[in-house]
Amino acid sequence: MVKVKVCVLRTAGTNCDQETAAAFKLAGANTQLLHINSLVSGAKALNDFHILALPGGFSYGDDIASGKIFANELRFKLVDSLRKFIKDGKLIIGICNGFQILVKSGLLPGSAELKQDTSLIINDSGKFEDRWVYLMPSGRCVWTKEFKRIIYLPVAHGEGKFITKDKNVLSRLNKNEQIVFHYCDASGKLSGYPDNPNGSTENIAGICDETGRILGLMPHPERHLFSAGHPRNWNLKSKAGDGLQIFKNGADYIKNNF
Template identity: 45%
Template sequence: MPQPRILILRAPGTNCDVETAHAFQLAGGQPDVLHLNRLLEAPQLAVEYQVLCVPGGFSYGDDIAAGRIFANQIRHHLSDVLQEFRSAGKLLLGICNGFQVLIKSGLLDTDDAAGPAASLTWNDSGCFMDRWVGLQTEGDKCVFLSGINELYLPIAHAEGKFVTRDQSALKRFEEAGQLVLRYADVGGSVQPFNPNGAEQDVAGMCDTTGRVFGLMPHPERFVDFTQHPNWTRREDRGEGVGLALFRNAVRYFS
């Protein structure tokens, strides 16, 4: 399959769909931006795609909680469709608000008999935060992070603090190798290295297959060297490091 098809699933309030489609196109994919209502009307459309991405933004105004309404739409109307999508060996990606959607919909294997075992809540500062952060990967489970050790990417969120129900839930995710991306002192970071107070510095996690991945930073906002905040003083004039995540997704089906 020379050019995998990517479904960028947007909702009212999504505002990063165009940048995300651009990143996938640069990586060699064939992206389509589709409104959530279209998929609700015709769930069979998902079969035509190899990657599904929920991009960043403020879906439904982040009313109730960030990503909650979008996640409820998936839980109640598209859960079987997306579980089949995952079972077919395909990839799902959630960026920022998309991560909030994936984790609250249960697609990241965070639910158990007692209910949701992890979530994303308000930053310790209680404020929206927009800055660049250093990131370090862990393990080799996640398809999107293959061959990547460190990243330097922007964040823009108010509810990005990763929390678990209790220590046993945190231990379960650790032992399953799901906590694959953490805030770290790398790549030009400034203090605090953990910007939102996330448990164990978690910035992103995958499901138990490694094919469903959610992260709070925005890789689509650093696919070109001119997007780096210090680009005029940098000798590196290559592609932005965020593009590697999208290349990995496309390469998975090549």
């Protein structure tokens, strides 16, 4: 069986790289932490990997807008290798700042010309907030296959309000089943703040591209790898946290398809 190779890509201000790498390692993959400069310089090649992970953090300090400068580096310096990576049927996941990067580079929701059709803007509360949220899985995405129940993950961001350019984009996302996670309450009901921590349109917490192979989400699955980290962990049976399965799904997909 193929050994799954994951590139966790970081730059100045990335700060969830180590736990993202640990998550893929727990999922049975080989992970390598790379600075974006090593891809731009050609010292390392994206082609050598099956999965590209864009971890959370504050790339370039969120200056101008979150994820913007990193997104432009992808668009203007790595676009050819990225296009090939996607065409080859490989996987991309962007978490929090990674999601912001995917959205601002146009890799999500995804179009031939990499147009930015959606955005993640400052929370309705006007500030950074850290809290745990319930997520209702939906859509068709290889990263969330087998997800049948509500999962519980932390969010921590200041710019996570998902919006679309217009109604057409939103209905396209719905029609194509590209919405992967909705914020909800413990019972699965779609409710407002604080269950929806940022005021996202239609409670959207994560989306994928049309192929289902590129996932972006604001919540942090890599921060809930162990049930000990659950805020109310005292009577939980399983040792695994809700986030781990996402990374396992990614690794399994590569094992089954490469």
